[in-house]
Amino acid sequence: MTIDTQQALFGFALRLGDTSLVLGHRLSEWCGHAPELEEDIALTNIALDLVGHARLWLSLAGEAEGQGRDEDRLAYRRDVFDYRNHLLVEQPNRDFGHTIVRQFLHDAWAVELYERLATSPDAGVAGIAAKALKEVRYHVQHSAEWVIRLGDGTAVSHAKTQEALDRLWPYTGEMFEADAASSALAAAGIAPALADLRATWAARVADTVAEATLTRPADGWMHKGGLRGEHSEHLGYLLAEMQFLPRAYPDAVW
Amino acid sequence: MNHTASDRKDWPLFEIFIRPKNGLSHKHVGSLHAADAKMALGNARDVYTRRGEGVSIWAVPAAAIAASDPADKASLFEPADDKVYRHPTFYEIPADVKNI
Numbered sequence: 637m638t639i640d641t642q643q644a645l646f647g648f649a650l651r652l653g654d655t656s657l658v659l660g661h662r663l664s665e666w667c668g669h670a671p672e673l674e675e676d677i678a679l680t681n682i683a684l685d686l687v688g689h690a691r692l693w694l695s696l697a698g699e700a701e702g703q704g705r706d707e708d709r710l711a712y713r714r715d716v717f718d719y720r721n722h723l724l725v726e727q728p729n730r731d732f733g734h735t736i737v738r739q740f741l742h743d744a745w746a747v748e749l750y751e752r753l754a755t756s757p758d759a760g761v762a763g764i765a766a767k768a769l770k771e772v773r774y775h776v777q778h779s780a781e782w783v784i785r786l787g788d789g790t791a792v793s794h795a796k797t798q799e800a801l802d803r804l805w806p807y808t809g810e811m812f813e814a815d816a817a818s819s820a821l822a823a824a825g826i827a828p829a830l831a832d833l834r835a836t837w838a839a840r841v842a843d844t845v846a847e848a849t850l851t852r853p854a855d856g857w858m859h860k861g862g863l864r865g866e867h868s869e870h871l872g873y874l875l876a877e878m879q880f881l882p883r884a885y886p887d888a889v890w
Numbered sequence: 891m892n893h894t895a896s897d898r899k900d901w902p903l904f905e906i907f908i909r910p911k912n913g914l915s916h917k918h919v920g921s922l923h924a925a926d927a928k929m930a931l932g933n934a935r936d937v938y939t940r941r942g943e944g945v946s947i948w949a950v951p952a953a954a955i956a957a958s959d960p961a962d963k964a965s966l967f968e969p970a971d972d973k974v975y976r977h978p979t980f981y982e983i984p985a986d987v988k989n990i
Contacts, residue, residue, distance in 0.1 A: 672923065673922075674933035674936065675922075677936045678932065678933065678936040681936050719921075774935070778932060781928070781932070859954050
């Protein structure tokens with residue numbers, strides 16, 4: 637399937653916006669529940685950063701689409717099968733270890749992607765990436781330090797972190813999966829080919845995992861489907877909570 | 891790094907100092923708990939610099955601060971009260987000089 641640049645921008649911005657939004661919402665679920673007060677604030681700060689990135693990407697998606705949909709409309713009036721986020725980020729928090737491992741696997745990818753997008757010839761894309769990059773660099777530092785702390789911590793924290801890594805690893809392949817939108821933008825030189833991010837991502841992950849005394853799982857079968865709107869059962873519950881207010885009171889304003 | 895189960899319960903207290911801008915000195919802004927100094931800096935960033943407050947952070951283990959005893963207040967500070975000659979109050983300040 638060939639698509640034009642505007643359609644490709646719409647698809648790509650939707651993918652990044654949805655991924656940021658869903659992960660941001662997942663992190664926000666820790667608000668008031670994190671193991672330490674300081675970490676509670678850190679996680680909700682990062683959640684807000686991610687929701688901020690989602691706003692920018694979804695606004696860009698709405699403009700590229702040209703159908704008059706704004707960020708709120710895209711965030712709150714689409715159902716599960718219209719969401720294009722990676723399956724990794726909709727996986728439930730389960731425990732702090734799962735949350736941190738999920739975050740690290742995503743952050744390590746996001747920092748590679750945004751570094752390249754920041755030099756995109758498309759001013760809209762480059763602007764969002766440059767702004768997000770400063771935050772994402774902190775995110776990956778934060779989550780990597782926690783992976784090391786937990787992995788190289790107590791026997792219990794080590795076991796839980798390894799379990800999280802094993803469980804979430806099969807969701808990492810999708811981050812590098814090309815779709816029509818990302819391929820078209822790569823061909824146009826606007827975005828990198830996602831497969832090209834894999835080597836540096838894998839090196840960063842391998843370093844951190846080794847320092848954390850964890851075992852990197854083997855690359856086997858990988859989950860797919862998020863890019864086509866085929867999501868795990870978890871996303872429906874997340875959207876139900878996130879979208880309740882705007883759906884119940886459609887024209888509510890602050 | 892080898893941690894024991896009790897570490898998490900006893901994260902040490904750090905005092906956080908932030909320099910609001912270049913040229914000014916670091917100012918105490920509060921305290922927080924962290925497992926080590928690196929985490930203290932990260933936590934300080936999240937807790938105390940969310941609204942663009944600073945350009946530099948110091949995290950100091952609270953246990954490393956030697957503090958004066960409030961009971962010693964009289965002997966420490968009051969002797970200065972009746973030594974007015976130590977204060978530069980006998981000079982006339984020109985009207986145009988603002989920041990003295």
